[in-house]
Amino acid sequence: MAYRITLEQTRFVFPDLKTLMARATPQRSGDELAGIAASGPVERLAAQMALADLPLSEFLRHDLMQVDDDEVTALIAARHDARAFAPIASMTVGEFREWLLDPAVQHDQLQALTWGLTPEMVAAVSKIMRLQDLIAVAAKRQVVTRFRNTIGLRGRLSTRNQPNHPTDDSLGIAISAVDGLMMGSGDAVIGVNPATDTVADYIRIVQLLDDIRNHLEIPTQSCCLGHVTVALKAIEAGAPADLIFQSVAGSAKANTGFGIDLALLREAQEAGLSLKRGTLGDNVMYFETGQGAALSAEAHYGTDQQTMEARAYAVAREFRPLLVNTVVGFIGPEYLFNGKQIIRAGLEDHFCGKLLGLPMGVDVCYTNHADADQEDMDTLLTLLCAAGVNFVITVPGADDIMLNYQSLSHHDAIFARETLGRPPAPEFATWLETVGLTAADGTLRAASPALTERLSGTGLLEAAP
CATH class of the missing domain: 3.20.20.70 (Aldolase class I)
Known part of the structure; x- marks a missing residue:
């Protein structure tokens, strides 16, 4: 499934979820070494905007890596708790970010959500967050x-x-x-x-x-x-x-x-x-x-x-x-x-x-x-x-x-x-x-x-x- 967005009269097309995630990632040398990074800040911004509009449920419908018999992928699927996911099931990645930053959302809600989240979901929302967003949300969550x-x-x-x-x-x-x-x-x-x-x-x-x-x-x-x-x-x-x-x-x-x-x-x-x-x-x-x-x-x-x-x-x-x-x-x-x-x-x-x-x-x-x-x-x-x-x-x-x-x-x-x-x-x-x-x-x-x-x-x- 391709993901498309128009930015500054330029149409960007990301052929699959894996590509969209890679292009939306803030600049780092490893992704550039791998040849999967955005071509520059404009494509990165376009990918982040497209990612923000993506329903979280897409990550349950698509195998990001698309690799057969990967036991980590199987573990992620097996441990996903649909009931824990339910409170955010209708949200997009961008709406999930806003929910996480809501002052009314504190440790108890984040703890209850834990097994409803997949690694790909949390990686996705982190890609559209500023440093202070990452700090503010993490500070709410204790793991003892x-x-x-x-x-x-x-x-x-x-x-x-x-x-x-x-x-x-x-x-x-x-x-x-x-x-x-x-x-x-x-x-x-x-x-x-x-x-x-x-x-x-x-x-x-x-x-x-x-x-x-x-x-x-x-x-x-x-x-x-x-x-x-x-x-x-x-x-x-x-x-x-x-x-x-x-x-x-x-x-x-x-x-x-x-x-x-x-x-x-x-x-x-x-x-x-x-x-x-x-x-x-x-x-x-x-x-x-x-x-x-x-x-x-x-x-x-x-x-x-x-x-x-x-x-x-x-x-x-x-x-x-x-x-x-x-x-x-x-x-x-x-x-x-x-x-x-x-x-x-x-x-x-x-x-x-x-x-x-x-x-x-x-x-x-x-x-x-x-x-x-x-x-x-x-x-x-x-x-x-x-x-x-x-x-x-x-x-x-x-x-x-x-x-x-x-x-x-x-x-x-x-x-x-x-x-x-x-x-x-x-x-x-x-x-x-x-x-x-x-x-x-x-x-x-x-x-x-x-x-x-x-x-x-x-x-x-x-x-x-």
């Missing part, structure tokens, strides 16, 4: 998850303490983790991206992180971000795994490139649940996504990268994760060229994830060959705090020495806490005050004798094999 603490409460910001090390050295990881904890980072998770992906290293890393958590009595969770198959073998060997991690994407072919499918993720979730390590809840999964993942795997089937990203959220929400984050600028300038595109994509991803019921975080980041800098990241962090992001990732000095990219620093989290008024998870905030890291008003202290005493004699910061 629990393992050993409570993440996603209104007005709070959690952080992932990311103590990566280029050789997975135990002492290096431990020192970096404690450095982050001393600055109040780590209530979402203390999570290490391993430089290697062996079962032995996975077990060593999760055991080290679990020892730190236990010795310091921290109400948080840890994770080694190894491949899910490695995690399953480590769990069989008795590893103290809290969260099970995996990168996911929006098509079966892209997920196959990651070495996974839905059945494997179900097995991983069941394994994590069987350990019963959560004290407040049983959200055991942690997923990462990122615009451009499907395109880089040649598994996007001509679909724009932001819609493919939203489809990845359908995979993630199937498994009730504790955490989901988009690594928004990590894949590189081939997909998000500069700071402006990264900022836009981060807010889109957060908006789409929240509407689909995910506990969305963002790795506010960029690679060193992108046309972006730390001031762009300051901007995105501040906007995400306004939008109610569940968590962000912080590393020492904003420079990840293992993955070789730029993220946020622990100091950036302090700025969010003390200037923007975004305290951590309540259980973690209590711990920070108990060990003397923060004052009663939540501001960070220069030193914590109580925490230093807890660390002394534990051997955690001594050389380890």
Whole structure:
């Protein structure tokens, strides 16, 4: 089915829904690389106007990717709830935008709508929204998850303490983790991206992180971000795994490139649940996504990268994760060229994830060959705090020495806490005050004798094999 619109005496014809969605997408280098972007701002505007007039129900009548036997597409169709969709079933994409922005529409209505939405619907409405629209709507929606603490409460910001090390050295990881904890980072998770992906290293890393958590009595969770198959073998060997991690994407072919499918993720979730390590809840999964993942795997089937990203959220929400984050600028300038595109994509991803019921975080980041800098990241962090992001990732000095990219620093989290008024998870905030890291008003202290005493004699910061 073709979609037509006349703008400035020029008639634009979009041969199918996939093309219309791609042409309506705000400018980004990935869609230009794929050859599916609008030819310029006029065609983009025409596509956005045509998209605004499109009934939401079109997304239920048409398979956007038009690929046989794609299990992500089948999952989206199977999970669509017609009764939840009913309140907006007669709306166009443009009318849906106006409904979302209506001050009378708040968290309860958005929560009730969750399973009535498909990823393509939320991607479509995001394409005709300004940044402030994406922020305003996302800020209404809370998604709360629990393992050993409570993440996603209104007005709070959690952080992932990311103590990566280029050789997975135990002492290096431990020192970096404690450095982050001393600055109040780590209530979402203390999570290490391993430089290697062996079962032995996975077990060593999760055991080290679990020892730190236990010795310091921290109400948080840890994770080694190894491949899910490695995690399953480590769990069989008795590893103290809290969260099970995996990168996911929006098509079966892209997920196959990651070495996974839905059945494997179900097995991983069941394994994590069987350990019963959560004290407040049983959200055991942690997923990462990122615009451009499907395109880089040649598994996007001509679909724009932001819609493919939203489809990845359908995979993630199937498994009730504790955490989901988009690594928004990590894949590189081939997909998000500069700071402006990264900022836009981060807010889109957060908006789409929240509407689909995910506990969305963002790795506010960029690679060193992108046309972006730390001031762009300051901007995105501040906007995400306004939008109610569940968590962000912080590393020492904003420079990840293992993955070789730029993220946020622990100091950036302090700025969010003390200037923007975004305290951590309540259980973690209590711990920070108990060990003397923060004052009663939540501001960070220069030193914590109580925490230093807890660390002394534990051997955690001594050389380890």
